[in-house]
Amino acid sequence: MNVPQTVVELKSITKYFGEFCANDGIDFTLQKGEVHAILGENGAGKSTLMNILYGLLQPIDGEIYIYGKRVNVLSPRVAIQQGIGMVHQHFMLVKLFTVTENIILGSEITKFGVLKYGQAEQEIEALSRKYGLLVDPTSRIKDISIGIQQRVELLKVLYRGAKILILDEPTAVLTPQEIVELMKAIRGLVESGNSVILITHKLREIMEVANRCTVIRQGKLIDTVDVSSVSEQDLASMMVGHEVVFAPIPRKISKGKERLTIKNIFANDRKGFPMLRGIDLQLHGGEILALAGVEGNGQREFIEVLAGVRPFAKGKIYLEQQEIVNPNPQKMFEFGFGNIPEDRQKEGLVLEFNIAENIVLHSSKSFSKKFFLNQEKMHSVAMKLIKEFSIKPEDSYCKCKHMSGGNQQKVVISRELFAKPKVLIVAHPTRGLDVGATDYVHHCLCDQRDQGVAVLLVSFDLDEIFRLADRVAVIYEGHIIGIRDTEKTTRSEIGLLLAGQKHD
Amino acid sequence: MINRQKSITENPSVLAIFSVVLGLGFGLSALLLSGYNPLLAIKVMGYNTFGKLRFFLWILIQAVPIIFTGISVAFAYRTGLFNIGAEGQFIIGALVAALVGYYVRLPMIIHPIVVLLCSIIAASIWGGIAGWLKAQFGVHEVISTIMLNWIALYLNNFILNFPQLRRPESEATHKVLFSARIDLFSRLKEEGDWYTFQTNHPQLADVFRAPITIGILLAVLTAIIIWILIEKTNFGYKLKMVGFNKDAALYQGVSVTRSYVSAMLISGALAGIGGACHVLGVTHEVAKLAAMEGNGFDGIAVALIANAHPIGTIFSGILFSALAWGGKSIQRDLGAPTEVVNIVIGIIIFFIAAPGIFKTITQMRYQRKMRRKQ
Numbered sequence: 001m002n003v004p005q006t007v008v009e010l011k012s013i014t015k016y017f018g019e020f021c022a023n024d025g026i027d028f029t030l031q032k033g034e035v036h037a038i039l040g041e042n043g044a045g046k047s048t049l050m051n052i053l054y055g056l057l058q059p060i061d062g063e064i065y066i067y068g069k070r071v072n073v074l075s076p077r078v079a080i081q082q083g084i085g086m087v088h089q090h091f092m093l094v095k096l097f098t099v100t101e102n103i104i105l106g107s108e109i110t111k112f113g114v115l116k117y118g119q120a121e122q123e124i125e126a127l128s129r130k131y132g133l134l135v136d137p138t139s140r141i142k143d144i145s146i147g148i149q150q151r152v153e154l155l156k157v158l159y160r161g162a163k164i165l166i167l168d169e170p171t172a173v174l175t176p177q178e179i180v181e182l183m184k185a186i187r188g189l190v191e192s193g194n195s196v197i198l199i200t201h202k203l204r205e206i207m208e209v210a211n212r213c214t215v216i217r218q219g220k221l222i223d224t225v226d227v228s229s230v231s232e233q234d235l236a237s238m239m240v241g242h243e244v245v246f247a248p249i250p251r252k253i254s255k256g257k258e259r260l261t262i263k264n265i266f267a268n269d270r271k272g273f274p275m276l277r278g279i280d281l282q283l284h285g286g287e288i289l290a291l292a293g294v295e296g297n298g299q300r301e302f303i304e305v306l307a308g309v310r311p312f313a314k315g316k317i318y319l320e321q322q323e324i325v326n327p328n329p330q331k332m333f334e335f336g337f338g339n340i341p342e343d344r345q346k347e348g349l350v351l352e353f354n355i356a357e358n359i360v361l362h363s364s365k366s367f368s369k370k371f372f373l374n375q376e377k378m379h380s381v382a383m384k385l386i387k388e389f390s391i392k393p394e395d396s397y398c399k400c401k402h403m404s405g406g407n408q409q410k411v412v413i414s415r416e417l418f419a420k421p422k423v424l425i426v427a428h429p430t431r432g433l434d435v436g437a438t439d440y441v442h443h444c445l446c447d448q449r450d451q452g453v454a455v456l457l458v459s460f461d462l463d464e465i466f467r468l469a470d471r472v473a474v475i476y477e478g479h480i481i482g483i484r485d486t487e488k489t490t491r492s493e494i495g496l497l498l499a500g501q502k503h504d
Numbered sequence: 505m506i507n508r509q510k511s512i513t514e515n516p517s518v519l520a521i522f523s524v525v526l527g528l529g530f531g532l533s534a535l536l537l538s539g540y541n542p543l544l545a546i547k548v549m550g551y552n553t554f555g556k557l558r559f560f561l562w563i564l565i566q567a568v569p570i571i572f573t574g575i576s577v578a579f580a581y582r583t584g585l586f587n588i589g590a591e592g593q594f595i596i597g598a599l600v601a602a603l604v605g606y607y608v609r610l611p612m613i614i615h616p617i618v619v620l621l622c623s624i625i626a627a628s629i630w631g632g633i634a635g636w637l638k639a640q641f642g643v644h645e646v647i648s649t650i651m652l653n654w655i656a657l658y659l660n661n662f663i664l665n666f667p668q669l670r671r672p673e674s675e676a677t678h679k680v681l682f683s684a685r686i687d688l689f690s691r692l693k694e695e696g697d698w699y700t701f702q703t704n705h706p707q708l709a710d711v712f713r714a715p716i717t718i719g720i721l722l723a724v725l726t727a728i729i730i731w732i733l734i735e736k737t738n739f740g741y742k743l744k745m746v747g748f749n750k751d752a753a754l755y756q757g758v759s760v761t762r763s764y765v766s767a768m769l770i771s772g773a774l775a776g777i778g779g780a781c782h783v784l785g786v787t788h789e790v791a792k793l794a795a796m797e798g799n800g801f802d803g804i805a806v807a808l809i810a811n812a813h814p815i816g817t818i819f820s821g822i823l824f825s826a827l828a829w830g831g832k833s834i835q836r837d838l839g840a841p842t843e844v845v846n847i848v849i850g851i852i853i854f855f856i857a858a859p860g861i862f863k864t865i866t867q868m869r870y871q872r873k874m875r876r877k878q
Contacts, residue, residue, distance in 0.1 A: 309754055330757030339755065347755045352748040357741065362756035368738035375736075 004031040006068070007164055007195050008053065008084075013062035015048055022048040023059070024219045030164065035186060035196045037210035037227070039203075039239050041434030043404045045219040046199050050166050053197075054086045055079040066164075085162030087153045089169045093141045100124055100137040103156045127158055132188045146295070147178030154185065158194075165189065166197045171205060172431070175294055176462055176495050183209050201239070201434050203232045204463070215239055240436045249446050249467055251487075256285025257320075259454035260423050265315035267301050275301040276312070277478035283423065288445060288455040290469035290486070292462070294498050298478040299427075299458050300342065306425050306456070307339045308332040319423065333362050338421030340412055342428050342458070344405075348412040351401035355391065356382035358400055359415050385414040389444075406437030413444055424448055427458040442468055462491055476500045516811040523809075523855035524823065531848035540840045548837045549830035561714040563825045565786060568719035569594065571821035572726065572778025573803025576631075576771045578812040579730055580645075583767035584747030589634055589649025590775040591800025592656030595793070597627040597776025599660050601783040602790040603669070605680030615683040616784055623780035624773045630656065631772015632765055639761030645768070653796065661792045676791035680784060687715040687785045717785030723818065726777065730814040733770075743767055775800060808853055824849065 008030040015023040022045045030036050040046040051057045053064065055073040064071050066082045073079050076086075093102050100121050109116045121137045128135050133151040141149060150170060157165055167186075171179045186196055186209050198210060206213055206227060213230075215222040215238040222238050260283040267276040275298040283289050293299045304310035306317075308327040317324045319335055332339070341347035349358050356378040360367045367378050382396035391410045393403075400408055409429065416424065426445060430438040445468060449455055459465055465472050466486055473483045474497040482497045532542035552559055573590040580587035604622045605615070634652060637643040664670050664677065671678050682691045689712050692698055702709040734740040746753045746763040754760055778799065783790060806824050810816030831845030 307755055308757070328757065329755055333757055341755055346749070347751045350745050350749045350752050353745070361745070361752065364738050364741055371737045371739060373736060373738050373741055 085157030293475035336422035338416035527852035552833035567825035574806030574817035576774035577807035592653035593775035597779030601780035627776020628773035635768025
């Protein structure tokens with residue numbers, strides 16, 4: 001290999017938000033033709049650093065060199081001119097526009113004010129062939145899958161002539177197969193001379209695709225390492241700051257009695273479209289059953305049915321042989337359902353409330369004397385749970401909006417477990433959480449299982465499913481198309497089931 | 505620099521004071537531009553606000569309606585609703601007060617209480633309609649309350665069409681009975697020998713020329729009760745939960761629809777008390793309305809300046825009233841347009857509603873500095 005050419009150099013970048021130091025003198029270099037991962041826990045400052053490079057934020061101190069030249073990146077426009085492109089975690093596409101229209105948006109080629117649509121389409125096709133990012137330029141965004149939408153985002157950036165690509169948590173929303181495709185695409189990009197910065201906290205991906213990895217912790221640069229010379233364990237320890245032992249989740253052999261029985265549930269989504277078409281499922285005490293499925297196959301509606309917020313047209317729900325008629329959230333709670341919803345910020349917490357207020361979210365009545373809330377009791381229970389679940393900060397008056405994702409999730413979990421549920425419905429419990437918090441959540445769920453709670457884990461992440469679950473049920477187009485013992489199945493079999501292919 | 509930026513944008517009271525100062529600054533500049541002496545204007549406004557006890561009492565008296573509508577809007581806002589309908593609820597409260605205050609005969613002390621209760625019931629139904637429409641049919645409360653404002657206005661005028669319900673040869677209701685009134689010396693002024701009192705006690709009379717009502721005390725008391733309701737009770741906690749995040753509330757088994765209805769019932773009642781106090785204490789009657797009086801709309805501004813804090817509405821209501829009073833005085837004494845006051849209020853709200861402006865300004869200054877360095 002010839003001498004590496006440095007394309008981006010960040011020198012002692014410092015950024016404060018109020019008194020909070022998000023980046024403390026961080027140095028970073030990106031070389032031509034490399035994939036450079038930035039690893040860090042949530043809130044470690046990796047997105048801040050990249051937003052500074054992309055011109056969305058201004059540093060208090062530090063210098064940015066692009067191709068060896070000092071640049072003040074005052075806005076994304078400057079960054080784009082310098083050949084930097086960023087693909088955000090949440091796609092920014094116009095749903096009703098075609099692929100071509102989305103890609104040329106903002107950099108249209110025109111002749112006398114008329115859009116040269118045909119030329120644009122050809123250019124996009126050439127570009128997509130060059131990088132193996134195959135898309136149909138004429139289809140509309142609303143008709144294509146998330147994985148393809150991401151390709152459109154990548155093409156959009158490339159179309160603007162970007163040579164330096166920043167990908168912010170690109171795999172968070174992809175299926176296992178789509179992740180494989182993306183990894184291939186990233187490799188293709190760097191082989192043809194581009195450079196990629198990959199923001200992630202998924203160690204597996206870093207090991208697979210990255211050349212170097214920069215670890216950031218609490219706004220400080222920990223180290224930049226060659227990925228080939230370290231192990232997953234090393235990276236995890238560097239990220240968290242202490243030795244991380246992924247204690248294996250102990251299996252449990254004995255399964256309890258049948259706890260929750262779902263019989264032939266039919267339900268519609270918000271628009272009246274039938275999303276659940278006859279779900280049958282049995283959940284036993286003391287087991288973790290994973291419900292896997294590609295988004296939009298009915299798992300969201302299924303959770304909502306079990307939370308009591310979505311009425312169902314047909315079917316029956318039994319808890320320990322007792323039918324639950326006309327469920328509503330309060331009734332489900334009284335029956336002993338615990339619910340850790342998919343979107344903790346939207347459904348699980350009131351961010352403007354403090355920890356104590358969030359802890360009593362569905363039991364405020366038992367915390368009040370006549371009309372008045374018993375603040376003392378609320379806060380003493382909250383402090384107990386804060387200690388028990390090691391929630392940071394240790395202040396029951398802290399508003400949840402000021403907390404990290406992992407600690408927010410801990411608040412939700414502590415609230416649900418405080419009620420001692422019989423059935424625990426858990427949806428994507430570790431989405432957006434760092435390694436340490438993920439491990440903590442996993443062990444929490446495992447403890448619940450050992451205490452005989454029936455746990456339904458709705459997840460997307462096969463790592464998580466294989467680590468935790470005893471059985472995995474795959475939902476496809478509103479049906480359960482297969483249930484497997486996790487010990488007797490493989491990733492590829494589940495992958496095929498997720499795609500709706502059944503082989504038995 | 506960072507810390508100062510944070511304190512301005514994140515501490516609501518600092519932001520409010522800062523905005524008021526800026527608003528006054530803009531208003532005075534507007535006067536200067538139109539050829540009036542701003543220093544003189546300050547002097548005139550200052551004298552007319554604090555110069556005599558009577559002036560300040562007038563300001564307090566006129567603050568009462570907008571404090572009540574302000575609490576009404578603030579309360580609804582905290583529960584996730586934007587009550588544009590305080591105007592209509594105020595009209596209904598006032599109308600019912602005028603009718604019950606004249607046609608029902610009751611002893612003193614009991615009479616105003618009964619009148620207030622009737623106004624509360626009527627106005628809370630008026631607000632509750634909007635809450636029910638939202639809960640039942642998903643009608644946005646902004647739309648329904650705006651329409652209910654007009655319905656209230658025309659209902660008021662319609663009722664005053666009946667000759668039995670109004671004073672002969674007038675467009676207004678009968679004056680409410682003395683037993684129902686809540687202002688001091690009302691009977692003395694109207695039927696007694698006010699002239700003799702005035703000559704005997706000129707200083708006292710000067711003060712009591714203003715209809716001093718217990719309305720301001722009621723307003724302060726109401727603000728405190730609503731604050732306790734929002735901050736300390738289980739009921740308020742649930743209303744707030746829906747206001748902050750209705751999805752989470754739904755998942756926790758709180759009935760969002762019921763919360764909307766109860767919030768609008770209470771919000772309507774608050775504006776209705778304002779209407780009743782105004783009738784029982786100041787006007788003693790309601791007249792046909794050619795247009796909206798604006799008590800409810802001013803309440804929105806009052807609530808905004810108070811950052812939707814019930815106690816804060818007391819101060820912002822008084823400020824609002826003082827500005828309106830001062831505006832009249834500069835028109836009278838200097839011939840300057842009273843609209844200057846609207847500029848001041850507009851600027852205050854502008855800066856309060858858009859704290860991001862401060863951030864942008866500091867950001868721009870930083871960028872310019874960086875460019876200069878380059």
